Amino acid sequence: MKILVCISNVPDTTTKIKFQEGNTSIDTTGIQWVINPWDELSLTRALELKDDASTGIKSVTVAHVGPAASEPVIRKSLAIGADDAVRVNLAAQDAYSVAAQLAEVVRKEGFDIILCGIESSDFNGSAVGGMLAEFLDIPSVSSVSGLKFENGAPVLTREIDGGRESVVVPVPFVAVVQKGISKEPRIASMRGIMTARTKPVRICEPVASDSLTEISGFEKPVPRASCKYVDADDPARLIELLQNEAKVI
């Protein structure tokens, strides 16, 4: 069985976001790029499953759609433990075009389990995983917070409103993964970093694909009114303000 983990590179989650060119693009000066947090958790889970010989997982591959500049996150994934990687040489335009490119990678190479993070922390689109499954016309399970094997077959845990359910689908499928899939992201070891240098990264030229959306501008959130302090000895005053001023209780 082969697992594909789709990865996106995003600004480090503590970055103070700034925009340039009339607020139409992000100012990348000084930004540290990291693997999208949900993708990193997916990768960790894929490697944990591969470590367990009873699952019969032979390989964990990462795929990324992006230009050569995003190679560092691919090397990082290899250092964490992925066996190999595919990079589609295209600056990502929108979820639809990224999913179309990833679908081509899956068609060419064939995978049984495809893991996608539920969103990327930059555009928060929550779209690529479901789109990829539809392009391939295979099942998808969304909001997945657990993946294990029982009697050699994958069993997924899916979050539902107010609970969770166990779901079984035949391979190949796309699992759209959220928090809970693995506890903490795996960290690259020194040996992992050394071996990552020699692991194969296949570079594919993009197939023709459309983009259906584009960003015409950004704005920063409006700063909130400054904080009104209430004396710690008189919390009743806070309740009064919430009732009569904010009118929320």
Add this chain to the structure above:
Amino acid sequence: MSVLVYTENWDGKFKKLSYELVSYGTSVAAMLGTEVIALTIGKATDDELARLGNYGAGRIICLTGDQLSVPDSRVHAKVIADLALKEGCNVVIFSNNIAGKALAPRVSVRLKAGIGSGVSRLPLSLDPFTVYKRAYSGNAFAHVVIKSEIRILTLAQNSFDAVEKPTGALPETVTIDIDGSMIKTSVTETQKQGGKILLTDADIVVSGGRGMKSPDNWAPLVELASILNGATACSRPVSDEGWRPHEEHTGQTGKIIAPNLYIAVGISGATQHLAGVSSSKYIVAINTDKDAPIFEAAQYGIVGDAMKVLPKLVEAVKNLKK
């Protein structure tokens, strides 16, 4: 030309978010000079379905059929896309919730329709069709132009108020026959928490961080949430430590919520935490550290010890309710 609004039903019932979605669809349809069709899948009574007409739905369609009872996103996306094509819909609206995230991307590919996900306002313009959405996990908002002829929007929860606008529309229930071999998903076990207000539905949320010091200190926080008819939440370190269940984790990688009131107790307010709560209408911070960044995000603050402040807040709310 019409606007299709998909809302799930929960065991045959709708909830506030369903009416918010229909109201949002009604406003989008008014901008476009067209009507709204509200759609749900699975059994619901005519009385319950008719409620969607109170918020402007000109037509109410309920798709039923034995095979549709299995929550298979491939099958559900197909029937939604088929209906959108049959009715000539050029905008399809979902909630940006668990169901919407599962279905909207699949419908997008079927209809070759671009998605504006997590929109929190009405479209900024119709030509080009531009929507306003959260980006960089709450650190920015993006204006997204959807270039396709059919557009899909997913509406951020609690971002649009339900507005009554009765149409008197009568529900149409349509039985759909699906090729059973298309269903690949089987649910082998379901666990549900009973009776509690869901964090994502709650108007008021009381949330605790590491400043609560110990998992044994949660009682007054839970009591405050309970008497406010709210839900409880927590920060990431608290769920990582196992002090609270991980379903309660709000923040960038946890749940993204937008209640009317978010009370952050002993939470310092790291960027990743604020990413999950910054769309709340009001934020109250209670923290011993007067320099904690949470106070920059809050409209009301108390610098003080949660263990002393919380019981007094409980007391004050009780007095209010007398």
